[in-house]
Amino acid sequence: MNTIFTHRSIRNFTEQKVEEEKLTRILEAGVRASTTGNMQVYSIVVTTDSECREALNACHFNQPATKAPVMMTFCADFNRFNKWCEQRKAAPGYDNFHAFVVAAIDALLASQNVSLEAENQGLGICYLGTTTYTADRIIDILKLPQGVVPITTVVMGYPSEMPELTDRLPLEAVVHREVYNDYTPADIDRIYAERDTQPLTLKLLKENGKETLAQVFTDNRYTKKDFVAISNLLLDVLKKQGFMNNEM
Amino acid sequence: MNTIFTHRSIRNFTEQKVEEEKLTRILEAGVRASTTGNMQVYSIVVTTDSECREALNACHFNQPATKAPVMMTFCADFNRFNKWCEQRKAAPGYDNFHAFVVAAIDALLASQNVSLEAENQGLGICYLGTTTYTADRIIDILKLPQGVVPITTVVMGYPSEMPELTDRLPLEAVVHREVYNDYTPADIDRIYAERDTQPLTLKLLKENGKETLAQVFTDNRYTKKDFVAISNLLLDVLKKQGFMNNEM
Structure with missing residues (x-):
């Protein structure tokens, strides 16, 4: 509701x-x-x-x-x-x-x-x-x-x-407490782990002939x-x- | 609800x-x-x-x-x-x-x-x-x-x-059908008629020593x-x- x-x-x-x-x-x-x-x-x-x-x-x-x-x-x-x-x-x-x-x-x-x-x-x-x-x-x-x-x-x-609900990054990805806590490389890996490897991503990589989902964005969608x-x-x-x- | x-x-x-x-x-x-x-x-x-x-x-x-x-x-x-x-x-x-x-x-x-x-x-x-x-x-x-x-x-x-709900302009003030229909002076008078004369406005005019509500915006609030x-x-x-x- x-x-x-x-x-x-x-x-x-x-x-x-x-x-x-x-x-x-x-x-x-x-x-x-x-x-x-x-x-x-x-x-x-x-x-x-x-x-x-x-x-x-x-x-x-x-x-x-x-x-x-x-x-x-x-x-x-x-x-x-x-x-x-x-x-x-x-x-x-x-x-x-x-x-x-x-x-x-x-x-x-x-x-x-x-x-x-x-x-x-x-x-x-x-x-x-x-x-x-x-x-x-x-x-x-x-x-x-x-x-x-x-x-x-x-x-x-x-x-x-x-359609299915679209996936979202975990809440910790967009929420900061008190002040902004900048992301370490490990944070980025953890936050994007699910999105980087989900079936939809693998489909997009194949369709776009790319190695990573980020490349689909930078090279194709939003250049x-x-x-x-x-x-x-x-x-x-x-x-x-x-x-x-x-x-x- | x-x-x-x-x-x-x-x-x-x-x-x-x-x-x-x-x-x-x-x-x-x-x-x-x-x-x-x-x-x-x-x-x-x-x-x-x-x-x-x-x-x-x-x-x-x-x-x-x-x-x-x-x-x-x-x-x-x-x-x-x-x-x-x-x-x-x-x-x-x-x-x-x-x-x-x-x-x-x-x-x-x-x-x-x-x-x-x-x-x-x-x-x-x-x-x-x-x-x-x-x-x-x-x-x-x-x-x-x-x-x-x-x-x-x-x-x-x-x-x-x-508090009470804040007044809003009539719907016709913000909605245009098909394309934008620019406002004539008469449109502006009609759209703002209620806001220009309501008790809250008269109070603001007195407090701010202004002749019109628009002046309260241009001269005091948002210069x-x-x-x-x-x-x-x-x-x-x-x-x-x-x-x-x-x-x-």
């Missing part, structure tokens, strides 16, 4: 549409998330129309999960707040990097509430990490104005699969070349959307 | 300690959150010791909520993953801005799971937005190595207060001067912690 502990990413969905009342309830869950100073500096763009979706799905490389009936793009958004300030004789100073960070935090906490409530309502969800890869194109497609940057995407629908290119794309997007004016 | 809809930030706590079994359950909830490519590139530093806490609480300006018995600092963390790569004959390319964004997203989704499970367990929580204000000092105090940046903090404990200073501090922190090598 505790949705948090039964979460798995769903990438295959039935044709069934998500009812409007459910969508409203799910979005209301998002709005209850903590937000800096109650500013609510985020927006959620809900896209279901098949024409709108076609271009958006391509931004996510048409991965199977994009076939979900509902796609929600979570955006850091100071546009609304800035407009309110300007209409209320106040001069907003939120065109800088910290404003982006504050707004991105708001957007991400809301996204997790939305995801959990969607699961509470019997839907399956999947985060699309590809949002940052093509943020510039998503901005064009969704017509995001200055002060708005897409940060993550969640697709949802009725699941047509129920330095791609990460550097996306870093520069993102910094450029932040500049264009008005979040890099870091001088008084 | 649905924790998402009953969340309020708790800033006053009883003396009662949080049981270790509860802490473990809460942290396990964090670990179940979605994470990019199952990399789990985040860390949670759990600080309860009063000596450790003194310096940390000062980083959060000793705001009342820092009296909570448990403080969790959520960090974007590629350190562990990089060490694993290096021990597994793989060359990590995660010392760039996109790596920070990916890791920050991981950390924030985990933080919201942790917060909700803490509330499921009868605790109260409060996010401390001050984490980014003093990220440099928090890095020193928590001994965060290269590849690790604190992104948010959640305090928790048994509540000694149960451009502070935001610009924090922006530069954060970009400097990202550089020092090894997340700004954006060239091949």
